[in-house]
Amino acid sequence: MYSWPLIGEIKLYTGSRSSLPKDWVFCHGQALSREEYQGLFSVIGVSFGVGNGETTFNVPDFHDRFPLGLDPRRNETAGIRHRGAASQTLSIDNLPIHAHDQGTFVINNVGNHVHRIEDPGHNHGGATGDAPYSGGGYSMRPSGGGGNDNGRHAHVIHMGMTGIRIAESGNHTHNITGQSGRVGSNQPFSTIPPSETIDFIMFAGQ
Structure with a gap:
């Protein structure tokens, strides 16, 4: 002591x-x-x-x-x-794992822009024109008569693709602004x- x-x-x-x-x-x-x-x-x-x-x-x-x-x-x-x-x-490192509500987010406009329509033209092909009737005949009989012109025919116009397309306007981005729901007051x-x-x-x- x-x-x-x-x-x-x-x-x-x-x-x-x-x-x-x-x-x-x-x-x-x-x-x-x-x-x-x-x-x-x-x-x-x-x-x-x-x-x-x-x-x-x-x-x-x-x-x-x-x-x-x-x-x-x-x-x-x-x-x-x-x-x-x-x-x-x-x-943040001290907080337990948690979730926030969705809050409010807005996608901002990136400005006016246009898209170009390209039409290279096209051709259906084929043609129409005059065509003579083929040879026919007719007959007469005491009981009646008849005829056959043998001239039935058709004209064909081929179908084709138009080739019209909408051209790209170039790459661009949109900004997203806003925040998730806020929690706490940092006191x-x-x-x-x-x-x-x-x-x-x-x-x-x-």
Whole structure:
């Protein structure tokens, strides 16, 4: 057992600044003289700040912070480092997998354009013309008569394709604007558990 605090020892303190015990200092991150507080400087060095880099050094700063035990496996041999934040805003990577409603999307016009109709012309082929009747005959008999002209014939006009086509107007694109249904308001949330604020003080030695 020891009857005197160890240099660098930290305690909770509920008193006022004016009633702070002798040889104790507040843990507010303030700079102290390396010469005046040689004992404390020899214990904590510049683990919590180098001060002005020459004649001062810093003590721990427990403003709005909780103490956290040091994990040597994290190679933090220089002392406790500041971590965390009083509030946090989630990013997409922190959110669970979810879906949005369809929202509203609009396909924008790409501007007026025309299509060209190409008609190369065509020819059905064939022709019509005069053709003589073939030889026929007729007969007369006491009981009657008849005739046969043998002149039946036909003219043919061949069918053909028109070759009309609608020409392309060239490649083009349409822009889609809009967004899916919006969810959330991007407001930060507190990461501080229920607590009671109190001061930390450190023994600086005689």
